[in-house]
Amino acid sequence: MTHANGALGATPVRPSLLEVRDVTVAYRVPGGGANVALSGVALAVHEGEWLAVIGHNGSGKSTLAKLMNGLLIPGRGDVIVAGMNTRETALHRAIRQTVGVVFQDPEDQIVATLVEEDVAFGPENLGLARDEVRALVQSALDAIDAQDLRLRAPHQLSGGQKQRVAIAGVLAMRPRCIVLDESTAMLDPEGRREVLDVVARLHRAGTTIVAVTHFMSEAALADRIVVLSEGRIALEGVPREIFGDRERLRALDLDVPPVAQVAERARALGVGVRGLPLTVGEFVTALP
């Protein structure tokens, strides 16, 4: 496991799509002083990977997500998206076409009165031709498997459906990377599954995914995990490495997924559980 403190631990096998270079962000607090949200963070997101970002409340996760498409400009350091520095305001349009962000509350990101109009909002603002917009909306709705929702009013949809529509709105911009900032936190189990299915499908199709989450079972699905604590990268590695050290995670106010907790306790009782199962499927095959 890499204890990253500025240096990039893993050898990047793929070119990086997004680079966070020694970034520090501080928010001013009323009454004087500043709240340091991120401090000297360096991170590369590789093209095509699924990166999970975990950390306790206030660890800097959401700040990191907002840096990734220039919603927030770092106080110190640079964020480079496909070669573009987010400091350059003139590049913001191109940067946001490359990296789309989906937030926690679907209500905050839906603007139109019909699903298809909502999904078309982005491409229309790019000034694309009607046919082109229509084709983009079509393929975005295909990607989230929601042609049946096309003419529905967003407020009549379930939480999971709304969040999928928000993802479609981002997809219509044909981004290379999607950042999900706790996008499943407010959904019921079915809604969460819907969104995770869509994310897995996009990942398989080659879209880069950055998922900020509090659900350890969701982080277990990623290719790589970055753990933030007090605005710094505390741990970085593949899920198996990260969840292999429960004490360390607990010290960071986190925990292993429930399935791994069962494995640990069963092993303590003498049950032969092989390896470190992180999902239900893995556990079933880990028993003798």
Next chain:
Amino acid sequence: MTELIVEVRDLWHWYLRGTPLETVAVQGVGLELRSDDLAAIMGHTGSGKSTVVQHLNGLLRPHRGTVRVFGQDLGDPRLDARPLRRMVGLVFQQPEQQLFDPTVGDDIAFGPRQLRCTPEEVRRRVRTAMERVGLGFDAYKDRYTFGLSGGEMRRVALAGVLALEPRLLVLDEPTAGLDPRGRAQLLDSIRALHAQAGMAVVIVSHDMDVVAELARSVWVLAGGRTVMHGSVREIFARVDELRELRLGIPQVSELAHELRRAGHRVRTDVLTAGELAEALYSGTSPSSP
């Protein structure tokens, strides 16, 4: 002796009633809560959970059926529901969004001050409420509200409701968006409110893991009706029905069922990681040589 504090019988409620957009939200819900309950109301989005809960302190009045809370009949149009709002504390989803005072102590004191409590009484209530949610009075009362972590802000919001000294506490999705530690601390606070402060507690949640960890009894709503009721263990043993209702089950229960399906001899009515580990142990030991 425990007493019946909430009695909901054949409750019906429509939204936009009498307009072309009229929709029925609740159609025949039944629910009972006793003074020592630690219960959960579960249901898929649109099942009527929130509508039912808003009847418990008179925010909504029944269109048909009976709702009795602490002996008060909410179907009676002459009933003044204000005293009930003090007895039934409703904590909405993401209550930290309703915090407004820059100082923690003043935000929590808002309710008691509205009740025209004396300054000493306000102070006592604020102190008690803060201690009950694990925020030390001296350490936190003068802190800047909006500089706190998400978990701390949520506990401040809960303390604001507790300062009204309710006898029944209703929490809508209490742990949504909290990190594992914030979640564990909040669940501990809720358990203590129930066990030590003697409050009846109801959580409304679709997080099956939270329900499994916290609740003793469960009411399941679907399509505006009560469809299941029982102890938390009984309810989570009915996996197929829960899946049918698109509710899912706790991860631990899911794992137990998958293990059983794969031929392992393991109990499936388990709720926690520890229980499943025990079940695996006792399932494997007799067969091992």
